[in-house]
Amino acid sequence: MMMAEGKKSGFRGINIPSDELLNNCIHCGLCLPTCPTYSLTGLEKSSPRGRIRIIKGVAEGTLSISREFVYEMNFCLDCQACETSCPAGIKYGSLVEAARAQIYQEKYEGRLAHYSKKILLGWLFESHGRLKRAARILRLIQTSYIQSLIGIGKEFRVFPRKISNSNSLAPKISKSYSSDTLHESITPNIHSRYKVILLTGCVMDVAFADINEDTVQLLLHHGCEVIVPREQQCCGSLQAHNGDIASARRLAQHNTELFSRYDFDYIVMNSAGCGAYMKEYGEIFRDDTRFAEKANSISKRVRDLTEFLNDTGFHPALNRNENPFFGKKVTYHDACHLVHAQHISEQPRKLIKSIAGIEYIELRESTWCCGSAGIYNITHYNDSMQILRRKIDNIKQAGPDIVITGNPGCLIQILHGLNQEKMHIELLHTATFLRRACGV
Ligand code: SF4
Numbered sequence: 001m002m003m004a005e006g007k008k009s010g011f012r013g014i015n016i017p018s019d020e021l022l023n024n025c026i027h028c029g030l031c032l033p034t035c036p037t038y039s040l041t042g043l044e045k046s047s048p049r050g051r052i053r054i055i056k057g058v059a060e061g062t063l064s065i066s067r068e069f070v071y072e073m074n075f076c077l078d079c080q081a082c083e084t085s086c087p088a089g090i091k092y093g094s095l096v097e098a099a100r101a102q103i104y105q106e107k108y109e110g111r112l113a114h115y116s117k118k119i120l121l122g123w124l125f126e127s128h129g130r131l132k133r134a135a136r137i138l139r140l141i142q143t144s145y146i147q148s149l150i151g152i153g154k155e156f157r158v159f160p161r162k163i164s165n166s167n168s169l170a171p172k173i174s175k176s177y178s179s180d181t182l183h184e185s186i187t188p189n190i191h192s193r194y195k196v197i198l199l200t201g202c203v204m205d206v207a208f209a210d211i212n213e214d215t216v217q218l219l220l221h222h223g224c225e226v227i228v229p230r231e232q233q234c235c236g237s238l239q240a241h242n243g244d245i246a247s248a249r250r251l252a253q254h255n256t257e258l259f260s261r262y263d264f265d266y267i268v269m270n271s272a273g274c275g276a277y278m279k280e281y282g283e284i285f286r287d288d289t290r291f292a293e294k295a296n297s298i299s300k301r302v303r304d305l306t307e308f309l310n311d312t313g314f315h316p317a318l319n320r321n322e323n324p325f326f327g328k329k330v331t332y333h334d335a336c337h338l339v340h341a342q343h344i345s346e347q348p349r350k351l352i353k354s355i356a357g358i359e360y361i362e363l364r365e366s367t368w369c370c371g372s373a374g375i376y377n378i379t380h381y382n383d384s385m386q387i388l389r390r391k392i393d394n395i396k397q398a399g400p401d402i403v404i405t406g407n408p409g410c411l412i413q414i415l416h417g418l419n420q421e422k423m424h425i426e427l428l429h430t431a432t433f434l435r436r437a438c439g440v
């Protein structure tokens with residue numbers, strides 16, 4: 001593959017995946033039909049196999065880091081569907097993240113993109129206090145007449161398209177945040193079987209505080225003492241997926257130090273991306289002799305909520321007549337970083353199906369990305385909307401009353417698609433569905 005003329009070649013100062021990882025691709029092409037960007041373009045360079053080839057070329061210094069290289073690395077959703085389909089066990093996610101780290105570090109995207117990311121991911125998301133203050137301002141806008149003006153402006157195309165799109169896809173900020181409303185230690189009324197830390201998250205805390213509350217109530221119902229460490233920060237996944245490795249490491253280190261001070265059995269989370277990344281803390285610090293053991297001990301105890309509930313024998317214990325979902329048709333969308341990154345697909349389905357009286361229907365292509373992918377739906381709005389269309393078409397074909405999923409990004413993206421199509425289908429996080437079904 002020819003790459004356009006670009007800057008210097010090779011990865012420098014980045015923890016590039018091993019040669020073995022790069023060389024293991026047997027070019028079988030089994031990953032191609034599972035790749036959303038390949039399905040959009042039909043081009044080899046936009047496929048996992050094509051990208052691996054150019055990453056290898058750059059790592060070995062035979063290709064330069066060109067504009068085309070930067071484009072392809074950012075065009076990828078990092079959905080990791082290719083990892084699931086790969087018979088050679090290629091860890092594609094770590095390859096693309098290393099490439100993005102190189103791009104970020106050397107400012108190959110251009111100064112505007114670089115510094116926008118630095119402000120958003122580093123400055124804003126690296127301090128949860130700052131993020132909360134910014135969220136308060138956003139809520140003021142969302143609940144004031146400015147929001148209606150933006151809506152009118154969108155109709156008449158007054159604002160640049162990126163601003164209008166970001167506004168439609170911005171999560172609705174909660175009235176109060178779970179990091180303020182939840183106590184640091186919450187004990188169940190029944191005998192406590194497990195001590196769990198809840199990661200309240202960044203976006204989850206400020207925009208999905210109700211889902212964090214649902215999660216706590218379910219955990220209490222399941223006999224857990226819930227610890228909500230006060231100074232927890234964003235897990236670092238958003239930064240790592242977008243190349244800002246230094247910020248990601250600082251956040252991972254902070255959370256590891258903080259959580260290690262508590263006595264607990266598991267760290268439970270309700271956001272797929274956070275769970276996938278925190279399970280990697282041990283790997284991230286594997287060469288840091290001072291810190292590796294601590295990080296590894298944290299990673300080993302990270303569980304997605306559905307994984308934890310299912311594996312520890314959760315029983316909904318509900319009264320059939322009280323089940324608000326009785327007679328409803330329910331389906332489930334797999335968040336990429338649950339199904340592909342953590343291989344969690346059976347657990348949420350088992351829990352949903354355990355609710356008596358519902359009709360569970362499988363969603364066609366449930367593991368196909370919805371196009372959310374962190375900030376991808378803002379940075380690649382048109383591509384993201386094309387990918388979303390396929391998801392919405394599949395939902396239409398299934399005809400459910402309720403769609404359930406386990407990740408905030410998917411909730412925002414699918415809601416956007418349902419609203420655009422004026423489809424009156426309830427969209428719920430798994431925690432909310434289970435809590436309401438159990439009446440707790
Ligand atoms: S991570 Fe997703 S979008 Fe990227 S190459 Fe793999 S399947 Fe394609």
Ligand code: SF4
Nearest residue numbers: 025026028029031086
């Ligand atoms: S499925 Fe794996 S081995 Fe086959 S082409 Fe894709 S990345 Fe390479």
